[in-house]
Structure formats: structure tokens, C-alpha cells
Amino acid sequence: MEQSAATLESLQTMITMSDTVNMEIFYWFCTALMVIIHVGFLAYEMGASRLKNALASGVKNILAFAFMVPSFFFIGWWIYLSMYNGFVPDFEAGAAGLPWSEYMGPNLTDNASGIFWGAFVLFAATTASIFSGAVIERIRMSSFLVLAVILGSVIWILAASWGWHPTGWLTMEWGYHDFGAAGAVHMVAGFFALGVVLNLGARIGRFGKNGEVYAISGHSTPMSMIGLMMIVVGFFGFLGGCIIYMPGEQWTSIFGNPTTLSAISFNTLMAIAGGIIGAYLTTRQPFWMLSGAVAGIVSAAPGLDLYYPPLAFMIAMLGGAMAPLVDKFMTTKFKVDDPVGAFAVHGASGVIGILMLGVFSGFPNIAEGAPAVSFMGQLQSAIVMALLGFIPGYVLSFVLAKFGMLRVPPKAEVAGLDIVEVPMKAYPESVPAQNGASEGELSPAMVKSK
Numbered sequence: 001m002e003q004s005a006a007t008l009e010s011l012q013t014m015i016t017m018s019d020t021v022n023m024e025i026f027y028w029f030c031t032a033l034m035v036i037i038h039v040g041f042l043a044y045e046m047g048a049s050r051l052k053n054a055l056a057s058g059v060k061n062i063l064a065f066a067f068m069v070p071s072f073f074f075i076g077w078w079i080y081l082s083m084y085n086g087f088v089p090d091f092e093a094g095a096a097g098l099p100w101s102e103y104m105g106p107n108l109t110d111n112a113s114g115i116f117w118g119a120f121v122l123f124a125a126t127t128a129s130i131f132s133g134a135v136i137e138r139i140r141m142s143s144f145l146v147l148a149v150i151l152g153s154v155i156w157i158l159a160a161s162w163g164w165h166p167t168g169w170l171t172m173e174w175g176y177h178d179f180g181a182a183g184a185v186h187m188v189a190g191f192f193a194l195g196v197v198l199n200l201g202a203r204i205g206r207f208g209k210n211g212e213v214y215a216i217s218g219h220s221t222p223m224s225m226i227g228l229m230m231i232v233v234g235f236f237g238f239l240g241g242c243i244i245y246m247p248g249e250q251w252t253s254i255f256g257n258p259t260t261l262s263a264i265s266f267n268t269l270m271a272i273a274g275g276i277i278g279a280y281l282t283t284r285q286p287f288w289m290l291s292g293a294v295a296g297i298v299s300a301a302p303g304l305d306l307y308y309p310p311l312a313f314m315i316a317m318l319g320g321a322m323a324p325l326v327d328k329f330m331t332t333k334f335k336v337d338d339p340v341g342a343f344a345v346h347g348a349s350g351v352i353g354i355l356m357l358g359v360f361s362g363f364p365n366i367a368e369g370a371p372a373v374s375f376m377g378q379l380q381s382a383i384v385m386a387l388l389g390f391i392p393g394y395v396l397s398f399v400l401a402k403f404g405m406l407r408v409p410p411k412a413e414v415a416g417l418d419i420v421e422v423p424m425k426a427y428p429e430s431v432p433a434q435n436g437a438s439e440g441e442l443s444p445a446m447v448k449s450k
Contacts, residue, residue: 016247016248019247022247023111023112023245026240027118027119027240027245028118029240030119030241031118031119031241033233034126034238034241035122036230036233037122037129037230037231037234037235037237037238038061038129038234039234040226040227040229040234041129041132041133041231042058042062044133044228044340045057045132045133045136045224046220047218047219047221047222047223047226047227048136048339050416051426052415052416052417052419053136053137054418054426055425056416056422057132059141059422060144060145061132063141063145064125064128064129064132064145064148064149065125067149068124068125068128068148068152069121069125071149072117072121072152072157073104073121074099076152076154077104077117078094078098079153079157080120080161081093081096081097082094082097082161083162084161084162084167084169085169086162086169104117123156124152124153124157127151127152127192128148128151128189130186130189131148131151131342131393132144132148133193133339133340134196134338134343135193135197137203137339137413138201138407139196139406139408140407140421141421143397143405143406147192147393147397150392150396151192151392155188155388155392156184159184159188159385159388160185162184162384163384163385166254166367167367170384171255171367171370172367172369172370173371174376174381175370175371175372175377177306177365177373177378178302178354178357179255179303179304179306180238180300180302180304182299182302182349182350182354183302183382183385185346186298186301186346186347186350186353187350187386188389189347189389190344190345190349190389191385191386191389191393192390192392193342193393194336194338194343194347196394197336197338199397199398199401200406200407201337201407203339207335207337211335213331213332221286225286228287228290228294229290229293231294232272232293235268239297239301240261243259243264243305253305255365255367257306257363257364257365259306263304263305263306264304264305267300267303267312268297268300270309270310270313271299271300271304272316273296274296274300274320275292275297275299276293278295278317278319278322279291279292279321279323279324281317282321282322282324283324288341291323292319292320292323294345295316295320295323295345296349297316298319298346298349298353299315299318299320299350299353300315300316300319301350301353302353302354303315303356303357306363307360315356318352318356319349322349323344324341324344326344326348327344330343350385354378354381354382354385355375355378355382357373357378358373358375358376358377359375361374361375362374408420
């Protein structure tokens with residue numbers, strides 16, 4: 001009997017450890033898939049840039065990722081754990097996120113902190129990449145990095161602590177629900193980008209003296225399309241990181257309500273398709289069709305754990321259809337130069353997603369004392385997310401602009417940021433692109449010489 005008891009105890013220990021390791025493996029690969037998002041943003045923004053700015057746009061993404069990791073280690077994780085009640089930190093709860101905590105390094109008794117921290121770092125880097133596309137071709141590298149680190153390691157994680165935390169005050173007071181972080185990641189980054197762009201100004205030649213809008217095409221739409229498709233692939237890691245693996249129990253959302261990977265699979269694929277079709281109905285451009293796929297995921301993200309798949313499809317189709325229209329409106333009405341439509345795809349679609357879950361409200365929240373999901377709760381929470389993104393973006397960029405630190409000088413912008421900021425040529429064999437030809441075409445002098 002004693003031997004049988006010992007054997008059963010040994011088996012139970014093995015099963016428990018196996019469950020723990022499987023949980024660790026799951027988030028390990030979610031994080032790896034999320035890195036693909038940044039490969040996608042790299043290609044997306046490089047393709048959307050003119051030849052003379054292609055490498056500078058890529059380098060911005062690389063450096064933002066590199067600076068985000070240490071800054072999030074020293075600051076970001078503590079903010080998430082401690083600031084869920086507002087601006088007054090819970091020092092006891094935040095102690096586990098201090099850089100010298102036993103949980104912030106190798107620890108054989110803790111298989112969770114490192115992988116959750118890693119997933120959140122990638123969420124932070126995603127906010128920086130969203131912002132990055134809106135400011136290509138004219139922002140100083142140094143000012144971009146300052147803004148990106150503040151957005152990713154302070155602003156977004158504060159939003160996550162308020163509204164993407166099991167006991168965040170937005171959920172506890174207003175019943176906020178947002179499975180896929182349409183608010184904390186996409187809205188905050190989109191509205192932050194809008195605030196910066198208003199102070200950064202448009203690229204030289206984007207608008208005429210009388211308000212004319214002139215197209216400035218990127219050097220490789222196919223590269224941008226491939227990048228966008230890679231972002232879509234990476235979303236499976238992003239959304240996997242939004243679900244809590246409970247060893248021996250059912251999956252839950254970060255809000256505690258039970259869900260399944262099957263539910264997320266149904267609704268994510270339907271959202272991708274809906275977003276593409278929605279954008280196709282309002283514009284036939286392939287760039288916007290794939291941007292519509294991203295907008296569709298963002299629009300359906302708050303309720304991916306709750307929706308019936310056709311509903312996710314319809315909401316995503318609305319988000320995909322609206323994104324190019326919002327971008328066109330912002331460009332023509334307010335003369336906002338957002339080269340990749342970051343605000344429309346992430347900010348506006350995030351608003352649509354949060355409000356649509358409020359329209360189809362009534363879902364209960366699991367957290368004790370939290371009210372049910374409601375339209376007013378979602379609306380109020382969306383306003384908080386918009387302001388939390390826009391105000392810091394606008395104020396910080398305004399200060400940088402006043403000190404002449406936000407934008408490169410006109411001569412540098414005309415010459416191209418690859419020469420000024422990198423310096424290196426993206427396509428050294430492309431002689432016309434390095435001798436004043438616009439959009440990669442031969443100048444009259446070159447045609448004559450040939």
C-alpha cells in the first residue's frame with residue numbers, strides 16, 4: 001500500500017509538471033509567432049516608403065524592438081502589476097515586477113513569469129510598430145525611439161493595467177471587456193500616433209497650397225502586402241497570448257471567463273475574411289484589402305471569446321469597410337498624413353470593436369463585483385483608451401517639436417533618410433533611385449544619356 005501511494009504521488013507530480021511545462025511551451029511559441037508581427041511591420045513599412053527612405057523605416061522597427069525589451073523589463077512589468085486601480089500604485093502587488101525580484105530571472109519554482117513578461121513585451125513592441133508606420137519618411141530616429149519607448153513601456157501597459165487586467169478598474173467599475181486588446185494595444189497606439197502626426201506634419205509634397213492631396217507611393221506595394229500578410233499570421237500568436245492556459249482546467253480569457261482555442265479559431269478566421277471583403281467593397285486596392293484583414297481582426301477582437309462566428313464576420317466586415325474611408329476622410333478633411341493608415345486601421349477599428357461588443361451587450365463578467373458588459377461601459381472605456389493614447393502622444397511630440405527635435409530638416413527629408421539616418425542604400429544597384437529620379441523612374445537627363 002505504501003509503495004502504491006508513493007507511485008501515485010510520483011505520477012501526480014509528473015502530470016502536474018507536464019501540465020506546467022506544456023503551459024510554458026504554449027506561450028513560448030505564442031511569443032515566437034508574435035515576433036512575426038514585427039517582421040511583417042518591417043516589410044510593410046519599408047514597402048510603403050520611397051526608395052530613399054526604405055532602410056530608415058526598417059531600422060526604426062528594429063531599434064524600437066531592441067529598446068523596448070530592456071525598458072519594459074525595468075519599468076513596464078511593474079506598471080502592469082501595480083497600477084490596476086488608476087494612478088496610485090499597489091506596491092505590494094507590483095513587488096513581483098521589480099527588476100531585482102526573484103520572479104524576474106531564472107527561478108526553478110516559477111515557470112510563468114518569464115513567458116508572460118515575454119508575451120507582454122511583444123504586445124508593447126506591437127504598439128511601437130503601429131505608431132512607427134504613421135511617421136515614416138520625416139521623423140528623427142532619436143525622437144521616434146523616445147516616443148516609442150514611452151508608448152510601449154509606459155502608456156500602453158498603463159492602459160493594459162486599467163482595462164486588460166483581471167481586476168483593472170475599467171472592468172471592475174464599468175464592466176469593460178476586450179479579449180484581444182483592441183483598446184489597450186490598438187486604440188492606444190492609433191490615437192498616440194494621431195497625436196504625434198498632428199505635430200509632426202505632412203511629408204513635403206503631400207498637400208498643395210490650396211489643399212490639393214497628392215499621392216506619395218511607396219516603392220514596393222508587393223513588399224507591403226507580404227508584410228501585412230505576415231502580420232495576419234502573427235496575430236495567431238498575439239491572440240494566443242490573450243488566452244490563459246489553466247493546467248488541468250478549461251482555458252479562460254484574461255478577464256477570467258471560460259473560453260476555448262476553438263472559439264478563437266472560428267472567430268479569428270471569420271474576422272480575417274470579413275475584413276478583407278469589407279475593404280474590397282469600399283476600395284479595390286490590394287494594400288487596403290490586406291489592411292482590412294488587420295482592421296477586421298481588431299474590430300472583432302474584443303469579443304473573439306464570445307461571438308457567434310457570423311457575428312464576428314459581420315463586425316469585421318464593417319471594420320474593414322470603414323478603415324479606408326476613415327483614412328480618406330482624415331487625409332482630405334484634416335490633412336493628416338498617415339502613410340499606412342495606422343489611425344484608421346488600429347485606432348478607428350479599435351473604437352468600432354469596443355463599441356460593437358457594447359451593442360451586443362449583456363455578457364456577464366466573472367470577476368466578483370464587476371458589472372455585466374454594457375454599451376455605456378464600453379463607450380466610457382473607449383474614451384479612456386483614446387485619451388490615454390492621444391494626450392501623451394500630442395503633448396510629448398509638441399514639446400519635441402518646439403525644441404526642433406521631432407522632425408528632420410527639409411534638406412534631409414528631400415535627400416532621403418537612408419543617407420541621413422542609416423547611412424546606407426537599400427538598392428545600391430538601382431542607379432536612377434540614387435540620382436534624383438522620383439519614385440524610381442529615370443530622369444530626363446538619364447534618358448538622354450542612355
